[in-house]
Amino acid sequence: MTDLATRASTRVVTSPGGRRRLNGGGPRAGTITAFLIPFFLPFVLFYLVPVGYALWQSFRAVHRTGGQYGTSYTSFGGFEQYQKVFENTEFWSSIGRIGLFGVVQVPVMLFVALIMALLLDTPLLKLKSVFRMTAFMPYAVPGVIAAIMWSYLYSPQLSPVVDLLNGIGLDPDFLGPGAVLWSAANISTWLWTGYNMLIMYSALQSIPQELYEAAKLDGASNWAIAWRVKVPIIAPSIVLTTVFSIIGTLQLYAEPAVLRQISSNISSTFTPNMLAYAVASGNNYQQAAAISVVIAVITFVLSFGFMRLTSKRAGL
């Protein structure tokens, strides 16, 4: 938000017209405020306040007056909740699990998205709009619905796919202990590849044609143009989709939560978000808040760390 605001204000200052308008004084500022309120009010109410509330909760601890059930109250508890998060082995194994998930799923998904975007960008492909629509369609399906749909395809009792594979002598167990993480990864990939492809494709569209002509004159093949010209130029959007995917991975919830209903190989603490939910549903709001804050910090560190790491090479 500050980023956008800074950028907007720089723009106003550098353009001469903007300067004149600003010098105009009070009523204009009022207009600007009026236009900003529809954004800032929900932003404060539904973003800043909940974040502040979670932070505040994470520093509280429950106490209780005597008796079998007692009366509970909370007071300042310092870093007690955070200490519990760091000592919680379930938390770290859930982080490890989605770490593995991300390390495999994100590169696979983005590689497929990149290939699809490059294919879309070649003059060779016919029926482009149909291909683009088909690839993007899964994104229009809500995550929970997609997970329910796939859970039918995975379920040995109901799935035509499993029946088909059984027919040719294969006996797949999509919900088994080793496979279920990748079955969830498959749902995410199915959902998000088209979306990422579209971001990369729009970046490809903005490359001036002259570049390709120059490359062709230099004797570059289509393959070389794709790899040596197109990919480096759209590197910033690849970085962007990677950051989105890292954030998405750390927030993984819907897919495993739905699969959990048909597979006993997904525990209630399978992903960090599921753990936070399980803890909150046990009324331990303070602990759940601390878990959420830690997840947020890890997400922040990983996504910004990745940006910094790649910013120079990607030319950001």
Place this chain on the structure above:
Amino acid sequence: MSNTVTRIRLAVVAAAAGVLVLAGCSSSDSSGNSSAASCEPAKGKVTLQYWNTVPGMDDVVALWNKKNPDIQVETKNISNDQYGTLGNALKADKAPDLAQVGYDQLPNLRTQNAFVDASDCSAATKAKSAFVPWTWSQASFGDTGVFALPQDTGPMALYVRSDIFKKHDVAVPKTWDEYAVAAEKLHKADPDLDITFFDPNNAEWFNGLIWQNKAKMYGYSGDKWHVTVASDESKQVAEYWQKLIAGKLVRTDLANGSTQMYAAYQKDQIASYVGAAWGYSMFRDNLPKQAGKWSIVPMPTWGANGASGDWGGSTVAFMKGGKHLYESVKFNTWLNTDPEALALENKLGGLYPAANAGLQLPALSKGVPYYNNEKIFDVFADSSKDIDTSFTWGPTQKTVNLALQDAMAKAAGGDGTLTDALTAAQNAALKSMKDQAIPVTAGK
């Protein structure tokens, strides 16, 4: 310049809003006393809020509203995330007058100061004799007040595919030992057939099984809770099912009530179901083609010990948000003891009443066509009488159930045993109670 001013102004507004919200929360946190409320009738017309999860409850309430113009009741269905909705409403000081709460979640909500004590209303205390004893004991926390009135129960029994047992010449088992023998015989006769399934994601069901074996999960004495989730009685049940799982005599890949479960029953792959009273409509409604093939018999027993178990069931609790206790008691009593209301709830919502009067309902003493016109409710009534009345739930039952399920699932997958699962649940109980500042110790 003015841009900066605007931003500062907004930041101030944001901070002020935040402080207001935080201040609101801190005050609500400290004023959490659940003292007994007085029982004065209101002057004039009253509107009560009643949140529930029972299908058809709108019609039952409409009947009440027609008869009681001065006490109008508004319902809200909270089937989707029942306890999340209640917990949030309590935190926001927006709890209704009355809400449906399962027996196993009553202590949990009581430790969150969720209820008002209705014992100042004579109508509430007098209702005791109207209910099956164990249900009253749980809703009144062993007579320490009246926090809820029992609504329905889930006395357990064995659902049997008599035709499959007959076909393979296997006698319907009366004890758990006989059940294990029958499991082996059926599986031997047809490798695609199992006697039942063990649902690793269903702690409530497993709790019903250990309740039957007179296990006590919790006790309270000397100002401390005593956690005995992993008692000898529970371990006996765990070891029994562990043997069936290890011998591949029961399936572990089905969830209760899932499409997959019905598909397996549809394909005649499973011969019986260890279920509760409210389950009778599940089979009737989801497997209509199997009409006449099912019977309901008493749950297998542990040797000569004829006790039965309970799975599920609910109360209607007096919530902290209530301002009209007198009227709430009046409506709640009618809802859960009036024969007309009970008959309607049984018909529309499949509820098996907790009130003694409910057991004599005409609808519950007739034969049920789907089950060969057998008087199946007689079986449940007998089961209901044999349920251990002193069983209590813990104040962090939800967390304990989740831990039990996670570990049961591991055991079903060959990683550890069901006995380990009980230990995991025991540890989760101790940890979660400490987190809630509840004095607790392991063992008796």
